[in-house]
Amino acid sequence: MNITFPDGSVRVYEDGQSALDIAAGISQRLAKSTLICELDGESADAFRPLQGDHALKLLTWEDDGGRWGYRHTASHMLAQAVKRLFPGTVLAIGPAIENGFYYDFDRADPFSPDDFAAIEAEMERISKEDLPLERFEMPREEAIAYMRENNEPYKVELIQDLPEDSVISFYKQGDFVDLCAGPHVKSTGVVKNVKLMSLAGAYWRGSEKNKMLQRIYGTAFEKKADLDEYLFRMEEAKKRDHRRLGRELDLFDIHDEGPGFPFFYPKGMTVRNKLEDFWRQQHEIRDYQEIKTPIILNRDLWLQSGHWDHYKNNMYFTVIDEMDYAVKPMNCPGAILTYTRKNYSYRDLPERLAELGLVHRHELSGALHGLMRVRCFTQDDAHLFITPDQVLDELCGVIEKCKYFYSTFGFKYRVELSTRPENSMGTEEQWEMATDALRKALERSEISFKINEGDGAFYGPKIDFHLEDAIGRSWQCGTIQLDFQMPERFDLAYVGADNEKHRPVMIHTTALGSIERFIAILTEHYAGAFPAWVAPVQVVVMTITDRVNGDAKAIFEKLRAVGMRAELDMRNEKIGFKIREAQVQKIPYMLVIGDKEVEGGVVAVRSRKEGDIGAMSLDAFMEKLQKEVQEKI
């Protein structure tokens, strides 16, 4: 048989050789590191004998596919261990995932983290037993009967969902058999360095209508050192958690008295205000007008907007003078009412209305998560009212705006284009037009994106920008939605050059998303060490002896006079103590003032990042800080 390698070279092998045999023919080391392979572009077992001509790529731990195969085998070993230790446990599914694997089980008695040690030990035993993985296939009906016999109803259900004529594959390792498409590594002895991470509930097939199963998450690495490093990194990442930093740095918190309703303390408020200043400046540059619309508006408005029908389970309501009102979950109706205040000419468009709008949404209690997921938050919202032929340019404009914000902070992000959901308003044609416009705008802006079918808003398709938090969970921040529905519902119009009434198009967009969420991500991104332009305190003036209190106070006042966020530490403490405290608080600069400095007419500057950077005149320091603030570094 002819085997074509990734570099294009072709070599001839005898039929019946496996990818592992071929690897061994190249080098023992390659054979040892080969986990699975890619056969004619499809991932496949490396241990199975090959027949006929193929394109072959050997996959090792360095390849995504290799890691996937390794961890998928680990998930089977987890299931095997659980079956041995807890007979009667019913299996659901167990895939490899980013950074690990999981397996879902159905068992009357819940697992506890205390069981992990025993399960891990059993998995290690299975690894030591070095059981070869074997693949076998049977016709669908036979497979269903086989799994019925084994009392695996979830597996039966999975097979029943496959096409009538399909051939079903299984993998066997010792006493354990699982329905599986594969591929797997050659034997359980390959998989080492397994760690069970956590236990959680998960609905069968991801639907809350189904039974909740018990999911065990784990991870596995080829090298022990890599596992240790991963575990260490996870621990380090936890130190960056914004909920922890919010308390430690006295920025913000959430009290039991208001689940999902965050408090911003003075220092957190500074970060927030600086961010909002930046937001205002950037919107002014881009020709937006700022508005502020009410938090509570009457029932009729929400009926007209469609929110009442589509969103009422997530809304808060109140009664005023025996009339129903709703607390706004979105700002659009407010912006729309603003638009209706006058007659617009085509010459007035685009009309870009921006609003830092406080919205309230009743999120499920289990969904709340620090500042990332709250029940009241401020959207940096903008609504653009435009003519149909302005759509593409304006979409590109808002994309540019989002990109500008993220690049200012050095965020990496992922972009998704979400299409028409079920239960949405409007015609198929409108949706197609809108979705197409968004796609064109992304392409013109040279942004790569993923399609997210059926995940759009009820009034239109959307582009979402997702940012990652400290431990790799991703959160939607910016969004751009193209909307033909609201203008229709509210009978919005502008007068065209032809003196006729025309329907404007709306773009709903946020760049930061929610100020609260953005601050959470910002806090984790910088691990609390905010750059000087947003830092709650930029500089602390600290004294070594109270002989210099007067001079220190004068320096402090000069800093304050030019608007620098300075603090004065004249406490009766050693300088090391004061420095430590300022470092822990991650304050960008410390000015150490003692007899020497007073004599020399200088300040001794310590940078949070670089330590002692020497003495300089106060003016020189102020210039340095000023520059940092302006350049946002």
Added chain:
RNA sequence: GCUGAUGUAGCUCAGUCGGUAGAGCACCUCAUUGGUAAUGAGGAGGUAGGCAGUUCGAAUCUGCUCAUCAGCUCCA
């Protein structure tokens, strides 16, 4: 909302078999005036998330409830 876990001073945590709570940091007082990540000594501070129950007696056991954490579902 669902599954599991957790809930002790402002914060981080300890507390063996149920016998009415302890540390470090922070806070206050005093001494110390010290040169780039913690000076020393002393003091104050909690009825153990809440409500019921079992018990002679509960932070420790049981039930309910609230909140938090992890994940699922949902979502900016």
